[in-house]
Amino acid sequence: MYLIVVNSKSGKGHARRRASKFTDLCKENGVRYKVVDKESAEDTKRDLNVELLNPEYRALIAVGGDGLVNLCVQYVAQKPISLGVLPAGTGNDFARAVGAYRKSTEEIFWNLYQTKPDSIDLGLIESNVLKHWFVQVLSTGFDALVNSQANEIKWPKGKSKYTISTILTLARFKPIAYRLIIDEKIIEQDAMLLSVANGKTYGGGMRICPNASNSDGQFDVLLVRPVSKLVLLTIFPKVFFGKHIPHPKIDVYRGKDVAISGKTKAFADGEYIDDLPIRIQNIQNSLSTWLFV
Numbered sequence: 001m002y003l004i005v006v007n008s009k010s011g012k013g014h015a016r017r018r019a020s021k022f023t024d025l026c027k028e029n030g031v032r033y034k035v036v037d038k039e040s041a042e043d044t045k046r047d048l049n050v051e052l053l054n055p056e057y058r059a060l061i062a063v064g065g066d067g068l069v070n071l072c073v074q075y076v077a078q079k080p081i082s083l084g085v086l087p088a089g090t091g092n093d094f095a096r097a098v099g100a101y102r103k104s105t106e107e108i109f110w111n112l113y114q115t116k117p118d119s120i121d122l123g124l125i126e127s128n129v130l131k132h133w134f135v136q137v138l139s140t141g142f143d144a145l146v147n148s149q150a151n152e153i154k155w156p157k158g159k160s161k162y163t164i165s166t167i168l169t170l171a172r173f174k175p176i177a178y179r180l181i182i183d184e185k186i187i188e189q190d191a192m193l194l195s196v197a198n199g200k201t202y203g204g205g206m207r208i209c210p211n212a213s214n215s216d217g218q219f220d221v222l223l224v225r226p227v228s229k230l231v232l233l234t235i236f237p238k239v240f241f242g243k244h245i246p247h248p249k250i251d252v253y254r255g256k257d258v259a260i261s262g263k264t265k266a267f268a269d270g271e272y273i274d275d276l277p278i279r280i281q282n283i284q285n286s287l288s289t290w291l292f293v
Contacts, residue, residue: 001056002026002112005044005072006037007064007089015088018105019063022086025109032056041071048075057081059112065089070134070269073122073287077133082117082288084108091204091270093136097214099292111290119285120214123198125266126281127274134268135287137202137209138280140260141176141193141224142232144267145169151272170233175226178262182221182255192232193224196258196280200242202270209252210242217284221253256282 006019019035026033036051038044051057052075062072063086076083086108087095095101098120100108125132139147150165178194180187195202197209197220209220224235227249238244245252260266261277 001054002031002033002059002061002084003048003051003057004033004035004061004063005048005068006035007044007068008037008039010064010068010088015063015086018086018088021105022061022063022109025106029113031113041067044068044071048072052081059084059117061086061112063088066091066093066136066269067271069094070271073133073135076287077122077124078283078286080288082290084112084290091202093199093201093204093269096201096205097136097199098289100290103292107292111292115290117288118291120287120289120291121198121217121282121284122286123196123219123268124281124283124286125268125273125278127266127278130274132268132273133286134198134273135214136197136199136269138196138266138268138273139194139202139208140178140262140264140266140276141191142169142173143193143195143203144265145173147267147270148265148272170229173229176262176264178223178260180221180223180253181257181259182253183257185253185255187223187253189223190226191223192226193222194260194262195222196220196260197222198282206239207242208239210245211252217282218254218256219258219280219282221255221258223251223253225249225251 036047059082061084062068085095123134146165146169150162153161175190197212199214200212212220258280266273
């Protein structure tokens with residue numbers, strides 16, 4: 001039995017259209033399902049808290065973007081229920097990671113219906129007030145502050161607000177003093193940007209850590225040491241293609257347990273999590289999901 005969770009605001013109605021096609025396929029093939037389609041995240045959480053008391057559900061299907069995926073992961077991590085995704089958001093980085101990004105609704109349905117799920121790693125964030133799972137990338141520093149600024153901009157919508165947010169953030173941005181502990185190795189470094197990656201991409205396909213893997217039990221930790229604002233702007237476009245790694249001001253570390261302190265915010269899968277300090281652990285095989293080849 002599938003529990004299909006729809007972000008009705010996602011993709012200007014695209015999510016609801018994909019969900020409708022998916023439920024038609026369920027009906028045609030005798031698959032039982034129920035749909036949760038709410039306007040707000042809080043209403044969605046309220047319904048999930050009730051519905052997932054039912055042990056008959058074998059899969060939670062997220063129809064939307066990475067924000068909805070992240071919400072759903074909180075309910076299925078380390079649980080005997082699998083997560084499927086019908087990408088219908090802006091970034092869709094989890095869908096990219098599992099190979100579902102360019103798949104049709106029919107292809108996704110048949111993969112879920114006919115094959116067994118695999119397991120991938122997740123990141124578990126702990127702060128003074130919460131525990132929170134993420135699937136792709138946790139970021140702090142310049143890119144996280146751009147995200148924070150963009151969330152405050154009501155108009156324009158879409159990518160334009162991120163362009164405006166980048167300009168506004170860059171004008172007042174200064175390097176942040178970080179203290180990192182990666183598997184007991186202490187690093188104290190001022191930096192423009194710091195990312196902890198379980199997956200390769202964030203922000204709609206930006207290959208921030210192109211060598212990261214969600215099945216090796218470790219994070220890639222990327223740090224951009226202080227550079228001029230002009231140089232930072234030249235580095236950013238290269239991230240789309242993963243070509244920034246050789247830059248002499250970029251360091252990449254690997255580890256499974258990362259503690260970060262500094263005076264800034266942390267975002268994961270594009271969502272605000274908490275202010276630092278935080279600790280992040282890589283929890284192997286903690287999410288059951290379907291991979292596409």
